[in-house]
Amino acid sequence: MPEISSPPPEAWRRDPHVARGPLVQILVDGLPLEAHDGEPLIVALGAAGCLAMRRSPKAGTPRGAFCLMGSCQECLVHVDGAPVEACMELVRSGMRVELDRLARDLRKLSER
Amino acid sequence: MTQSYDVIVLGGGPAGVRAAIAARRQGLTVAVIDEGRRPGGQVYRAPNFTVSAADLDANPDLVRGERLRADFAGSGAELFARHRAWFAAPGIKVSAAGPEGATWFESRALILATGTSERAIPVPGITLPGVIGLAAATVLLKAHGAVPGSPTLVAGVGPLLYAVATSILKHGGQVAAVVDLSRPGEWAAALPGMISRPDLLARGLGWMLSLKRAGIPIHHGSTVTAIRGDVNVQEVEICPVDGNWAPIAGARRKTIAAKGVAIGHGLTPASEFARILAIPHRFSAERGGWIPTLAPDRKAMDGVYIAGDCAGISGAAAAEIAGTLAGLSAARDLGALTDAKYAELALPVSRSLARAERFGWTISKLMSLRPGLARAIASDTVVCRCEDVARETIDDAAKAGATHVNQLKSLTRCGMGPCQGRSCGEAAAEIMAADTNTSREAVGAWTARTPLRPLPLDVLLGSYVYEDILKPPPLPA
Numbered sequence: 001m002p003e004i005s006s007p008p009p010e011a012w013r014r015d016p017h018v019a020r021g022p023l024v025q026i027l028v029d030g031l032p033l034e035a036h037d038g039e040p041l042i043v044a045l046g047a048a049g050c051l052a053m054r055r056s057p058k059a060g061t062p063r064g065a066f067c068l069m070g071s072c073q074e075c076l077v078h079v080d081g082a083p084v085e086a087c088m089e090l091v092r093s094g095m096r097v098e099l100d101r102l103a104r105d106l107r108k109l110s111e112r
Numbered sequence: 113m114t115q116s117y118d119v120i121v122l123g124g125g126p127a128g129v130r131a132a133i134a135a136r137r138q139g140l141t142v143a144v145i146d147e148g149r150r151p152g153g154q155v156y157r158a159p160n161f162t163v164s165a166a167d168l169d170a171n172p173d174l175v176r177g178e179r180l181r182a183d184f185a186g187s188g189a190e191l192f193a194r195h196r197a198w199f200a201a202p203g204i205k206v207s208a209a210g211p212e213g214a215t216w217f218e219s220r221a222l223i224l225a226t227g228t229s230e231r232a233i234p235v236p237g238i239t240l241p242g243v244i245g246l247a248a249a250t251v252l253l254k255a256h257g258a259v260p261g262s263p264t265l266v267a268g269v270g271p272l273l274y275a276v277a278t279s280i281l282k283h284g285g286q287v288a289a290v291v292d293l294s295r296p297g298e299w300a301a302a303l304p305g306m307i308s309r310p311d312l313l314a315r316g317l318g319w320m321l322s323l324k325r326a327g328i329p330i331h332h333g334s335t336v337t338a339i340r341g342d343v344n345v346q347e348v349e350i351c352p353v354d355g356n357w358a359p360i361a362g363a364r365r366k367t368i369a370a371k372g373v374a375i376g377h378g379l380t381p382a383s384e385f386a387r388i389l390a391i392p393h394r395f396s397a398e399r400g401g402w403i404p405t406l407a408p409d410r411k412a413m414d415g416v417y418i419a420g421d422c423a424g425i426s427g428a429a430a431a432e433i434a435g436t437l438a439g440l441s442a443a444r445d446l447g448a449l450t451d452a453k454y455a456e457l458a459l460p461v462s463r464s465l466a467r468a469e470r471f472g473w474t475i476s477k478l479m480s481l482r483p484g485l486a487r488a489i490a491s492d493t494v495v496c497r498c499e500d501v502a503r504e505t506i507d508d509a510a511k512a513g514a515t516h517v518n519q520l521k522s523l524t525r526c527g528m529g530p531c532q533g534r535s536c537g538e539a540a541a542e543i544m545a546a547d548t549n550t551s552r553e554a555v556g557a558w559t560a561r562t563p564l565r566p567l568p569l570d571v572l573l574g575s576y577v578y579e580d581i582l583k584p585p586p587l588p589a
């Protein structure tokens with residue numbers, strides 16, 4: 001997970017003139033990430049350059065947020081164990097985010 | 113848990129909020145069910161940050177949105193925020209899943225104001241992370257105050273192109289180019305219809321002017337033919353189109369470097385609730401696709417009214433007015449308004465609706481999908497994102513005899529994934545119409561299936577004691 005201070009060029013950028021909540025820490029696949037309390041999770045991930053949330057279940061191609069309004073289901077992640085759309089979920093301190101868990105679970109099942 | 117109201121409104125955008133206020137004003141109890149945290153819908157979406165006076169000065173949509181929210185707050189109508197309606201039946205029953213689990217609603221009238229979905233006709237690379245919808249870009253910019261990967265290429269059709277590109281610059285991002293399917297002549301031809309809202313027309317012209325001034329290249333009459341990159345967007349290939357929006361074979365293609373893409377090809381009505389209620393639909397390319405049939409007073413069937421873009425794309429201004437009309441009609445039918453009083457209140461509303469629709473329909477017509485775009489989809493391009501169904505699989509289904517999109521769905525799982533065909537429906541239907549040499553009318557629309565949104569089973573089940581469940585006696589051994 002890249003640091004917020006040096007995001008890659010494809011990362012989303014927060015407008016510095018917009019007032020946001022205080023910085024809190026969340027965990028993304030076990031790694032700490034600083035994010036603003038109350039901002040959409042997708043913005044925290046996007047601003048860190050984490051654009052791929054998951055892989056498509058059949059072809060396994062990387063996917064990320066597309067509609068940003070809870071319709072397309074492409075940004076589905078797990079937060080504290082439950083599947084949620086990263087575009088509809090808000091950041092709160094200490095939340096545990098898992099990317100691509102569904103595909104990993106499916107792979108585990110097929111390896112049995 | 114069951115909640116009873118006189119009127120249930122599905123959707124807290126401009127149409128739903130105005131419908132709720134109008135019905136509440138006549139003394140009815142009203143509940144609005146919406147996925148968002150605050151009323152406003154998408155066009156008037158409430159920002160996720162503290163709004164400053166400067167923000168309000170710069171953005172008339174924000175002013176309208178704040179007014180909409182203030183009016184709603186003072187109306188006495190109730191908002192069930194973060195609630196996802198997933199079922200509706202005549203009678204009227206509605207079910208929604210919220211943060212505290214499932215809630216059943218009962219009402220005497222139902223007003224559908226579920227808005228629209230964005231259409232995105234796939235091109236190679238559209239599933240790359242970093243490629244987002246044009247409507248998604250507006251959410252990212254105005255609600256979240258963030259810009260996509262920069263420079264961003266903004267592509268598709270309609271005024272959103274210019275709104276998004278201008279907003280990216282305003283929020284400190286860079287724009288690689290605007291790629292507009294429409295030609296300047298098509299914009300010029302739309303001018304007479306846009307005169308009815310000089311304020312909106314002036315705003316649109318202002319966007320174009322500020323992009324010109326910033327030296328942003330604008331490619332009219334062009335489309336994106338490929339988005340390339342290994343894990344992220346690196347470059348975008350564009351090509352001029354003919355009058356049907358088909359890329360012109362042999363025309364010189366241009367490659368533009370970009371780190372993000374916002375792409376959208378117009379809007380299509382989100383009429384799933386009207387479809388599960390078996391309200392008849394008709395196809396209207398100019399109004400965005402399949403639209404429910406309804407009377408001028410917004411009544412679609414006994415106790416059910418429809419307002420806003422889910423009844424056919426008309427824009428946010430028309431949606432507010434149609435919402436008011438739907439609320440009044442529901443109040444009349446529930447006996448809260450006499451016919452005479454209804455006529456008095458509805459007449460000026462209907463007149464201003466006609467004016468607003470003139471503007472909205474002009475834009476909707478400009479954005480209406482032309483057949484060349486979907487016909488040009490390459491055989492290995494993924495059309496159904498959820499199930500990874502490529503164009504060639506759809507072609508094979510048509511060759512095997514599928515003539516309707518529901519047959520396509522059964523044969524290929526196209527449209528059967530978690531988005532329930534909202535992302536691919538338009539492209540799949542266009543391909544089917546082309547493959548079977550018929551029409552959008554002939555290939556039909558997906559049958560809407562409940563739950564209309566993905567729903568965790570535990571939300572549906574709620575908490576229960578196993579012993580309380582009625583179980584059939586075991587079969588004799």
